[in-house]
Amino acid sequence: MIWRWGIFVWIAAAMAAAFLWAPLVPVLQETTRVLYFHIPAAWVTVIALGWSMIQSVLYLWKRDLRHDDHAAAAAELGLLFCVAATVSGSLWAKSMWGSYWNWDPRETSIFFLLLIYGAYLALRGSLEGDEKRARLSAVYSIAAFVAVPPLVFVVPRLYSTLHPDPILNASGRVDMDPTIRLCFTAMLVGFTFLFAWLQSLRVRVSRLERRLAT
Amino acid sequence: MPSDGSRSWPAVWAILRKECRSEWRTRYGLNAALLFAVASLTAVTFAAGRLPDRPDLLAALLWIVLLFAALSSMSHAFVRETEAHTLLFLRLVASPTQIALGKLGFNLLFLLVVEAVTVPLFLLLTGAPPLRWAAFGAVLGLGTLALAASSTLVGAVIAQSRNRGALFAAVSLPLLLPVLASGVAGTRAQWDGLPVAADARLLGSYAVALFAVSLLLYDHLWEE
Numbered sequence: 001m002i003w004r005w006g007i008f009v010w011i012a013a014a015m016a017a018a019f020l021w022a023p024l025v026p027v028l029q030e031t032t033r034v035l036y037f038h039i040p041a042a043w044v045t046v047i048a049l050g051w052s053m054i055q056s057v058l059y060l061w062k063r064d065l066r067h068d069d070h071a072a073a074a075a076e077l078g079l080l081f082c083v084a085a086t087v088s089g090s091l092w093a094k095s096m097w098g099s100y101w102n103w104d105p106r107e108t109s110i111f112f113l114l115l116i117y118g119a120y121l122a123l124r125g126s127l128e129g130d131e132k133r134a135r136l137s138a139v140y141s142i143a144a145f146v147a148v149p150p151l152v153f154v155v156p157r158l159y160s161t162l163h164p165d166p167i168l169n170a171s172g173r174v175d176m177d178p179t180i181r182l183c184f185t186a187m188l189v190g191f192t193f194l195f196a197w198l199q200s201l202r203v204r205v206s207r208l209e210r211r212l213a214t
Numbered sequence: 215m216p217s218d219g220s221r222s223w224p225a226v227w228a229i230l231r232k233e234c235r236s237e238w239r240t241r242y243g244l245n246a247a248l249l250f251a252v253a254s255l256t257a258v259t260f261a262a263g264r265l266p267d268r269p270d271l272l273a274a275l276l277w278i279v280l281l282f283a284a285l286s287s288m289s290h291a292f293v294r295e296t297e298a299h300t301l302l303f304l305r306l307v308a309s310p311t312q313i314a315l316g317k318l319g320f321n322l323l324f325l326l327v328v329e330a331v332t333v334p335l336f337l338l339l340t341g342a343p344p345l346r347w348a349a350f351g352a353v354l355g356l357g358t359l360a361l362a363a364s365s366t367l368v369g370a371v372i373a374q375s376r377n378r379g380a381l382f383a384a385v386s387l388p389l390l391l392p393v394l395a396s397g398v399a400g401t402r403a404q405w406d407g408l409p410v411a412a413d414a415r416l417l418g419s420y421a422v423a424l425f426a427v428s429l430l431l432y433d434h435l436w437e438e
Contacts, residue, residue, distance in 0.1 A: 118388075127376075136374060139435065140385065143389065146389075146424050154416060
């Protein structure tokens with residue numbers, strides 16, 4: 001309970017600071033604000049997919065269905081945050097590039113991530129039996145994670161993109177106004193805890209559902 | 215179960231031969247894939263006409279035709295076993311890794327045959343400019359390897375699900391999109407006279423990573 005209120009107050013404060021206190025980046029102007037939602041959502045997407053993969057490995061190793069609950073919950077939340085990152089990015093693209101969708105390498109790679117999550121959940125839906133579903137979904141999740149580093153880190157650097165530099169850019173430095181950086185980091189932390197809280201809720205629901213079914 | 219050591223490769227080889235023989239008896243998968251490739255080629259060339267001066271379009275169309283021809287029937291190596299209830303017998307004589315490696319070899323051969331028919335036909339019908347064979351061969355070969363590795367793993371998973379027919383392409387595609395992206399970029403680059411090394415490296419490392427992860431996962435495909 002205290003966690004929930006803590007996260008709520010933290011994100012609300014960070015959002016207020018981002019809108020009222022942080023300056024605008026000259027080229028981006030008002031669209032600077034999307035930075036505080038879009039990047040944390042993309043960040044959580046990658047964390048969720050990574051967490052889903054780690055839990056899948058743990059499931060294959062330990063054969064404990066609790067790991068499968070974690071893997072499935074992380075994939076569901078990853079899909080949610082991936083949609084949030086895609087939609088916020090698309091709105092930004094409309095105002096900066098003039099169209100909602102341009103198949104820029106960054107847009108392409110996040111869209112591929114959406115498909116991976118979607119395919120994972122579709123696969124889960126078509127497998128019968130807790131153990132079989134957990135085992136085969138884990139196999140797919142681990143194999144699918146092979147696609148993540150090329151999509152997130154290689155493709156956008158290999159092919160020319162109009163997307164602003166990622167946070168860890170080519171020179172390895174973070175070029176940001178200190179105030180923007182503070183608000184942005186606060187949102188990043190807030191989103192990460194939001195994910196952790198939602199994840200714990202989803203896992204608890206899965207456990208209760210299984211207990212009710214048996 | 216003979217899962218390792220010196221007995222491994224004869225089992226893989228036996229499964230590969232068995233796959234080729236049972237495919238040759240019915241030729242149902244191969245015929246379907248070739249027919250699909252020719253039909254989609256016809257549709258593409260009919261709709262777009264000859265495109266000798268558009269290597270960007272040619273590269274995209276070639277990979278889409280290849281990918282969809284492969285996806286239309288590459289799950290059948292495993293689905294066939296499930297439908298005929300023969301997987302259990304296969305597992306009595308070989309470990310999951312041996313079965314999967316045998317099927318991977320078969321899928322690789324299957325793709326090469328499909329490509330041997332589709333690619334020349336594509337070049338002929340679209341009036342494509344001459345190929346730089348080494349560059350094109352590298353991109354196509356590495357893409358084929360990645361395609362076979364992914365189809366084998368996903369095929370084995372899908373064969374155990376309910377609506378296998380519809381799901382295979384949907385579940386395979388996300389894994390294959392990096393292959394499609396760099397395959398198209400590499401093919402276009404070789405027509406444009408640009409270096410293909412970066413695309414080939416990406417394709418190669420993706421294919422190797424997919425194959426290495428598959429090797430670790432094959433043993434978990436069947437357990438009951």
